[in-house]
Amino acid sequence: MAKAVALKAFNVIGRDDFWRGALSIAVFLVFWEIGSRSHALFGVAFPWVSQIPAPSAVLRELVILVQEPSFWMSALLSTLRVFEGFFAAMVIGIPLGLAMAVSRTFYGITFPVFEVLRPIPPLAWVPASIIFWPTQELSIAFVTFLGAFFTIVINVIGGAQAIDVRYFQAARSMGSSTWDIFRRIILPATLPSIVVGATVGVGITWAVVVAAEMISGGGSAGSMGGAAGGGLGFFIWNSYVGGSYTQIVAGMISIGIAGYISSAVLRKVGKWVTPWLSEG
Amino acid sequence: MNIQQMAQASQLTSSPLGSQITVSNVSKNYGAGDFTKEVVRDCSFTLDAGKLTVMIGPSGCGKSTLIRMLAGFERPSSGTIVLDGKPITGPGVDRLVVFQETALFPWMTTYDNIMFGPRARGEDTPEMRAYAEELLQKVGLEGFRKKYPAQLSGGMQRRAELARSMINKPAVMILDEPFRGLDAMTKKLMQEYYSNLYQEFRRTTFFVTTDIDEAIYLADRILIMTNIPTQVRTVINVDLPRPRHVDDITENDDANAIKMQALSLLHEEAMKSFARGSKAAADFVDAYAKRMNKE
Numbered sequence: 001m002a003k004a005v006a007l008k009a010f011n012v013i014g015r016d017d018f019w020r021g022a023l024s025i026a027v028f029l030v031f032w033e034i035g036s037r038s039h040a041l042f043g044v045a046f047p048w049v050s051q052i053p054a055p056s057a058v059l060r061e062l063v064i065l066v067q068e069p070s071f072w073m074s075a076l077l078s079t080l081r082v083f084e085g086f087f088a089a090m091v092i093g094i095p096l097g098l099a100m101a102v103s104r105t106f107y108g109i110t111f112p113v114f115e116v117l118r119p120i121p122p123l124a125w126v127p128a129s130i131i132f133w134p135t136q137e138l139s140i141a142f143v144t145f146l147g148a149f150f151t152i153v154i155n156v157i158g159g160a161q162a163i164d165v166r167y168f169q170a171a172r173s174m175g176s177s178t179w180d181i182f183r184r185i186i187l188p189a190t191l192p193s194i195v196v197g198a199t200v201g202v203g204i205t206w207a208v209v210v211a212a213e214m215i216s217g218g219g220s221a222g223s224m225g226g227a228a229g230g231g232l233g234f235f236i237w238n239s240y241v242g243g244s245y246t247q248i249v250a251g252m253i254s255i256g257i258a259g260y261i262s263s264a265v266l267r268k269v270g271k272w273v274t275p276w277l278s279e280g
Numbered sequence: 281m282n283i284q285q286m287a288q289a290s291q292l293t294s295s296p297l298g299s300q301i302t303v304s305n306v307s308k309n310y311g312a313g314d315f316t317k318e319v320v321r322d323c324s325f326t327l328d329a330g331k332l333t334v335m336i337g338p339s340g341c342g343k344s345t346l347i348r349m350l351a352g353f354e355r356p357s358s359g360t361i362v363l364d365g366k367p368i369t370g371p372g373v374d375r376l377v378v379f380q381e382t383a384l385f386p387w388m389t390t391y392d393n394i395m396f397g398p399r400a401r402g403e404d405t406p407e408m409r410a411y412a413e414e415l416l417q418k419v420g421l422e423g424f425r426k427k428y429p430a431q432l433s434g435g436m437q438r439r440a441e442l443a444r445s446m447i448n449k450p451a452v453m454i455l456d457e458p459f460r461g462l463d464a465m466t467k468k469l470m471q472e473y474y475s476n477l478y479q480e481f482r483r484t485t486f487f488v489t490t491d492i493d494e495a496i497y498l499a500d501r502i503l504i505m506t507n508i509p510t511q512v513r514t515v516i517n518v519d520l521p522r523p524r525h526v527d528d529i530t531e532n533d534d535a536n537a538i539k540m541q542a543l544s545l546l547h548e549e550a551m552k553s554f555a556r557g558s559k560a561a562a563d564f565v566d567a568y569a570k571r572m573n574k575e
Contacts, residue, residue, distance in 0.1 A: 166383040169353050172371045174397035174448055184396070188387035276387045276428040 029055045053246040058253065061246035065254075071235070075254060078213065078231040081137075082205045082262065085144025089201060093149050094194060097156025098186065114153065122146040122208045126215050140212045140231075147208035148201030152194070159193020160186055192277060195270035202266055206259040209233065232258070297330025298484035299364045299374065299451035301350065306359035307509075308345055319345045321509035322359070327452065332478055332485040334495040336542070337505030337513075338550045343488050344380075346510070347456050350486065351377045363452070373397065376450040380457045382437040384429040390440050391416070391425040397448040408447070415443040418477070435466040442477065452484045459494065468526055471497055479522055492542050496520075497529050502538075504545050507552040514545055 033056060034041065035049030053061075065071040100107045100114075122143050129139040163186065171181050213233025230238065232255050239247035271278050308320040319342040327333050337343055348354040349361060352371040361368045363375070384393050394415060398408040416422045419439035421432075429437055438458055445453060458474075459467045471494055478485060478498070489495055495502050502516040516538055520529075529535045 164383070166379050167385060169351070169371065169377070170379070170383045170385075171396070171400065172353075173351060173373065173376050174400050174444075175373045176400040180400050184400075185385070188385075191387070274387070276430065 053249055057246050058249045061250045065250055074232050074235040078209055081140055081144050081209045084141045086148050086202055086205050088145045089148035089152050093152035094156055097153040098160055101157045101160030118150045123211050126212055136216055143212045144205050144209045147204040151201040152197040155193045155197030159190040163189045191274050199263055199266045202262045297482050300329045301327040302362045304360050306356040309357045318509040321511055323511050325503055325512050327484055327486050329484050330482045331500040332498055333501045334487045334499035335503045336489055336495045338507055341505050341508050342510035347454055350454055351375055373448050374451040376445040376448055376453055378441050378445055378455045378458045380460055382441055384441055386429050389426050390421055394444045394447055415447055419443045434462050435470055438470055454486045456488050472526055492539055496535050496538055497526055507549045
């Protein structure tokens with residue numbers, strides 16, 4: 001009975017939240033539309049907003065763009081780079097973080113270097129990365145990797161070090177070997193932190209990949225000319241150079257959507273791998 | 281085969297009542313040099329096979345330190361702890377601790393938590409699974425086998441933890457204030473529940489508490505500890521017949537005599553730590569004063 005009431009309350013709040021969200025976006029779009037048409041509507045150009053293409057124009061641009069294969073190529077290329085960098089960061093970052101948390105010796109040796117490299121913004125790596133890596137593609141992927149890597153490692157270390165000592169004591173009492181403790185205590189206990197690190201990391205990855213594409217000229221595909229698949233970052237830069245403001249904003253929105261989808265997918269996966277956190 | 285026979289069958293190597301632990305002249309210091317803190321001093325007592333020994337003492341007197349040494353997580357600074365003639369050198373399946381707050385693994389279901397020990401030792405056998413089922417029923421959690429600890433109430437968590445320990449058939453069970461933090465009603469139910477379980481299994485048990493009523497209700501023997509550095513102040517034998525009932529304890533004259541004796545000893549010890557400015561001891565003195573007014 002109490003549960004049903006609580007559930008009902010939750011649904012009402014959920015529906016309210018949905019409409020609040022929809023209202024918030026609608027009001028934002030209306031103000032934007034009015035702002036960018038201010039010169040035509042009121043005879044006075046509002047500062048800043050009047051320079052931005054109206055949402056209706058951006059929408060028209062998006063409708064055209066989604067029919068062009070080159071736009072999808074750009075989106076795909078950026079997504080692939082994000083995936084490569086993110087995947088590499090997970091594959092290298094999780095074991096490294098666990099090793100640093102488990103072994104005091106390893107921690108002592110690696111942590112100082114890690115802490116010196118960590119504050120360097122990934123974008124500061126772009127020039128060096130272009131010099132060190134044989135292809136532009138690799139250098140972009142590397143910078144993307146750095147974006148997620150440090151966040152993931154820090155989260156894994158934090159998560160593994162915060163495990164309650166009683167879990168180890170209980171496991172050892174019941175006859176667990178070191179490997180068993182690692183597999184059945186340390187790994188699942190760290191999983192929630194890994195999920196947090198991954199979700200935050202993938203957001204940074206999108207920020208980094210776009211900037212890296214802009215700076216490096218969109219990689220090999222970009223240097224072949226045009227917006228034919230240099231990634232979304234290069235697409236935006238190219239639109240800027242070409243003077244198509246609606247394309248700039250359309251590109252920005254595409255990145256926003258892509259980032260949102262990535263985080264949503266990771267949250268879903270995260271929930272699926274840590275069922276004990278959500279089933280209340 | 282019922283649960284009791286299974287438990288006994290596995291105990292053929294040692295006494296069916298579990299093992300005996302002898303603690304001789306154990307001391308434990310932390311820190312070094314001028315910063316040495318003596319927590320346990322020259323402490324000696326015996327946990328008799330198949331008996332339920334309750335340790336009671338003022339908060340912060342070093343009870344948990346003694347438990348960690350019995351469990352093998354820590355070594356004494358001096359003195360020996362011997363289990364059936366063999367010195368304790370580390371943690372082992374023969375001595376299991378049920379902790380103060382739940383130490384169930386949050387990422388495992390009730391069933392997986394209970395099966396943790398057998399799986400750790402590569403004993404995920406049909407017999408063990410059947411035993412796990414029987415224990416689930418024993419502790420009344422058969423409908424909750426697929427729930428995670430966070431989905432269980434406080435009392436259920438304690439019962440799950442008891443089952444998780446018992447499946448390993450430890451020769452000695454160590455319970456560190458297992459019912460602390462439960463509401464009064466649940467606590468009473470758990471005490472009755474636990475008392476019945478103990479009666480069925482008759483395993484050597486070391487039960488630590490700060491609750492004198494709980495101690496008298498459960499114990500064969502009560503060790504009253506001194507203030508830090510801890511020692512055994514007095515040993516009281518509780519020769520009340522079993523099965524006992526929680527409500528009888530308040531009306532039984534023998535039980536009341538034991539209670540008065542224990543309370544006055546504990547009061548003295550609490551006053552000592554009160555004199556050292558311990559908040560916990562001050563609380564105990566207050567509670568004691570209230571209780572004496574009620575009697």
